[in-house]
Amino acid sequence: MTVTLADVAARAQVSPATVSRVLNGNYPVAAATRERVLKAVDELDYVLNGPASALAAATSDLVGVLVNDIADPFFGIMASAVQSEIVGPGGRAGGERLAVVCNTGGSPERELTYLTLLQRQRAAAVVLTGGAIEDAEHVAAVAGKLRRLAEAGTRVVLCGRPPVPDTDAVALAFDNRGGGVELTRHLLALGHRRIGYVAGPEERTTTRHRLEGHRAALAEAGVTTSDDLVVHGPYDRATGRAATAELLSRASDLTAIVAANDTVALGACAALREAGLRIPQDVSVAGFDDLPFSADAVPALTTVRLPLAEAAARAGRIAMGREAAPAGGVDVVSGELVVRGSTAAPRA
Amino acid sequence: MTVTLADVAARAQVSPATVSRVLNGNYPVAAATRERVLKAVDELDYVLNGPASALAAATSDLVGVLVNDIADPFFGIMASAVQSEIVGPGGRAGGERLAVVCNTGGSPERELTYLTLLQRQRAAAVVLTGGAIEDAEHVAAVAGKLRRLAEAGTRVVLCGRPPVPDTDAVALAFDNRGGGVELTRHLLALGHRRIGYVAGPEERTTTRHRLEGHRAALAEAGVTTSDDLVVHGPYDRATGRAATAELLSRASDLTAIVAANDTVALGACAALREAGLRIPQDVSVAGFDDLPFSADAVPALTTVRLPLAEAAARAGRIAMGREAAPAGGVDVVSGELVVRGSTAAPRA
DNA sequence: TTGAAAGCGTTACCAA
DNA sequence: TTGGTAACGCTTTCAA
Numbered sequence: 001m002t003v004t005l006a007d008v009a010a011r012a013q014v015s016p017a018t019v020s021r022v023l024n025g026n027y028p029v030a031a032a033t034r035e036r037v038l039k040a041v042d043e044l045d046y047v048l049n050g051p052a053s054a055l056a057a058a059t060s061d062l063v064g065v066l067v068n069d070i071a072d073p074f075f076g077i078m079a080s081a082v083q084s085e086i087v088g089p090g091g092r093a094g095g096e097r098l099a100v101v102c103n104t105g106g107s108p109e110r111e112l113t114y115l116t117l118l119q120r121q122r123a124a125a126v127v128l129t130g131g132a133i134e135d136a137e138h139v140a141a142v143a144g145k146l147r148r149l150a151e152a153g154t155r156v157v158l159c160g161r162p163p164v165p166d167t168d169a170v171a172l173a174f175d176n177r178g179g180g181v182e183l184t185r186h187l188l189a190l191g192h193r194r195i196g197y198v199a200g201p202e203e204r205t206t207t208r209h210r211l212e213g214h215r216a217a218l219a220e221a222g223v224t225t226s227d228d229l230v231v232h233g234p235y236d237r238a239t240g241r242a243a244t245a246e247l248l249s250r251a252s253d254l255t256a257i258v259a260a261n262d263t264v265a266l267g268a269c270a271a272l273r274e275a276g277l278r279i280p281q282d283v284s285v286a287g288f289d290d291l292p293f294s295a296d297a298v299p300a301l302t303t304v305r306l307p308l309a310e311a312a313a314r315a316g317r318i319a320m321g322r323e324a325a326p327a328g329g330v331d332v333v334s335g336e337l338v339v340r341g342s343t344a345a346p347r348a
Numbered sequence: 349m350t351v352t353l354a355d356v357a358a359r360a361q362v363s364p365a366t367v368s369r370v371l372n373g374n375y376p377v378a379a380a381t382r383e384r385v386l387k388a389v390d391e392l393d394y395v396l397n398g399p400a401s402a403l404a405a406a407t408s409d410l411v412g413v414l415v416n417d418i419a420d421p422f423f424g425i426m427a428s429a430v431q432s433e434i435v436g437p438g439g440r441a442g443g444e445r446l447a448v449v450c451n452t453g454g455s456p457e458r459e460l461t462y463l464t465l466l467q468r469q470r471a472a473a474v475v476l477t478g479g480a481i482e483d484a485e486h487v488a489a490v491a492g493k494l495r496r497l498a499e500a501g502t503r504v505v506l507c508g509r510p511p512v513p514d515t516d517a518v519a520l521a522f523d524n525r526g527g528g529v530e531l532t533r534h535l536l537a538l539g540h541r542r543i544g545y546v547a548g549p550e551e552r553t554t555t556r557h558r559l560e561g562h563r564a565a566l567a568e569a570g571v572t573t574s575d576d577l578v579v580h581g582p583y584d585r586a587t588g589r590a591a592t593a594e595l596l597s598r599a600s601d602l603t604a605i606v607a608a609n610d611t612v613a614l615g616a617c618a619a620l621r622e623a624g625l626r627i628p629q630d631v632s633v634a635g636f637d638d639l640p641f642s643a644d645a646v647p648a649l650t651t652v653r654l655p656l657a658e659a660a661a662r663a664g665r666i667a668m669g670r671e672a673a674p675a676g677g678v679d680v681v682s683g684e685l686v687v688r689g690s691t692a693a694p695r696a
Numbered sequence: 697t698t699g700a701a702a703g704c705g706t707t708a709c710c711a712a
Numbered sequence: 713t714t715g716g717t718a719a720c721g722c723t724t725t726c727a728a
Contacts, residue, residue: 015699050469051402052721071424080419083451101449121398363715400705403720
């Protein structure tokens with residue numbers, strides 16, 4: 001029914017082994033023979049059987065990408081960056097790897113489930129993006145899974161989360177704490193003193209690090225604040241909106257708000273608009289990340305640019321072995337933060 | 349090195365066949381035996397070999413999802429909806445299917461390449477999302493590929509694009525023309541007469557249908573327009589911005605702009621802001637789609653809601669055979685359009 | 697440079 | 713209900 005390697009071999013008058021070699025291009029084959037084989041492949045409209053190939057070679061051309069929320073443009077960009085970088089060895093047409101995007105929704109269980117599923121697929125590599133959950137038990141479980149994956153030959157890349165000990169996983173960490181410091185310093189320099197903070201979900205490395213940076217900047221400037229001015233929630237627009245409304249009710253003298261990420265910042269803008277406040281005249285909004293849609297669509301946004309897309313791309317490259325993994329398997333991206341935007345000084 | 353089915357069988361004192369049956373749960377096995385097997389699986393930390401399984405069963409648990417741009421929230425939502433619906437038969441934990449998200453970037457070649465790659469993987473299903481490219485040669489090539497995929501047992505779902513003849517692909521078409529009519533009627537009812545239109549890329553079904561609807565609504569109201577008021581471009585923010593600037597320079601008396609989708613609408617808003625115009629007081633912006641971030645972040649946006657996420661979810665279900673395919677394999681979603689938002693009448 | 701043949705780990709059919 | 717055992721289609725030594 002379906003065309004197999006053997007069929008191609010028969011038509012090209014060579015052995016299956018030769019056809020395999022031509023197709024994989026990793027073995028010397030006489031030019032004339034190659035032509036003959038390629039011709040047969042074309043005539044029979046042959047398509048390699050991936051599973052069979054993966055079974056025999058003990059590795060597949062699938063690359064898993066774990067994201068918290070694929071509907072969030074942030075992760076979409078990450079996924080896209082990874083996808084564009086995972087061309088396989090040789091880089092010939094059709095020899096590309098396939099990205100398996102796994103939506104964990106921030107759930108620890110699903111994270112583990114997907115890791116198992118990818119292990120089952122004998123994935124060539126797995127890229128975990130976004131902040132890690134800070135639960136000792138879960139961290140240990142993930143570490144175990146990653147170790148097992150690595151043992152089975154799967155390259156592991158952590159993008160935007162801290163390295164995992166005892167693993168040869170490549171870690172691309174972002175300087176979230178430094179970003180938090182810089183963002184808040186920026187607002188302080190403009191004269192803001194009452195600053196609300198819409199933080200991400202609790203028990204997340206990104207949330208904690210960014211908040212730490214925020215507090216450090218305030219302390220450094222001798223500005224006192226209170227826990228009242230911090231509200232936690234998921235990285236979505238609804239949270240930004242509700243949290244901002246809550247902050248306004250708690251402290252009507254706020255002049256600025258820091259949002260955990262761009263999506264949250266958009267929600268914050270919506271809440272301010274609904275409250276009849278103008279941005280940035282009445283309240284300035286500053287957000288992390290640098291998503292394309294926020295940059296000029298919401299010019300009031302101060303953006304701390306964490307070069308995530310580029311980093312993801314680089315992570316993909318590292319994962320694919322086209323670049324040596326840095327010593328220790330850890331590579332911290334930092335010092336590349338950019339503060340910009342059009343936040344304004346608080347009204348006199 | 350790695351644990352195999354045979355190892356589990358040995359430890360549980362049963363045959364490999366029995367272990368396979370327990371794992372697949374699609375065959376009667378004595379409760380006691382099942383327990384024993386499950387225990388062995390757990391103790392050995394066994395993970396099924398996907399490729400081997402796929403080879404033997406002649407089908408994999410991968411589902412391909414083709415999108416134009418995964419960084420666009422629109423497609424992120426589609427991908428997410430599909431992902432959440434593709435639980436395999438039985439629906440047991442760990443028995444889930446994996447979504448392979450393929451970023452075509454709107455390129456015909458990549459579309460075909462990915463289709464081939466998915467064919468190679470013996471994907472269980474393939475979901476093509478977004479408008480189709482209107483090039484005869486390419487359409488024929490895609491149709492051929494889809495036919496071949498179907499022959500190999502892959503379920504094919506078209507989501508947001510027209511059905512493909514001579515294929516048993518399930519098509520979920522959106523009423524783009526109807527949406528276009530409704531959107532423009534809404535603006536006309538508000539009193540707008542000079543309306544700019546930022547269209548999507550040319551040679552795309554969605555672009556053409558939406559624009560046709562727009563023109564039909566104008567004609568129906570006896571409003572004359574000109575090609576000057578239509579600018580084409582990719583579905584991105586930059587296009588919305590540049591196109592809007594262009595439209596303003598061509599016709600300074602515009603009072604409303606229709607954007608091809610939400611992303612483009614955000615860009616249009618940015619351009620208006622840069623031009624010193626207010627939304628919707630000076631110029632109203634109306635966009636297609638209903639992305640979460642636009643609804644309240646840009647309250648000036650009139651939204652024509654094409655229930656895409658739901659449709660994708662439904663498509664996923666159909667694809668998985670949990671729901672009978674409609675007669676003829678075609679299902680047109682229509683009559684569910686909702687016009688809402690806060691566009692305003694033009695200034696007197 | 698090419699061929700022959702032994703796996704790779706499951707599934708599914710046929711018996712028992 | 714369970715076991716034995718051919719496939720499944722490819723890769724990869726080992727020889728020639």
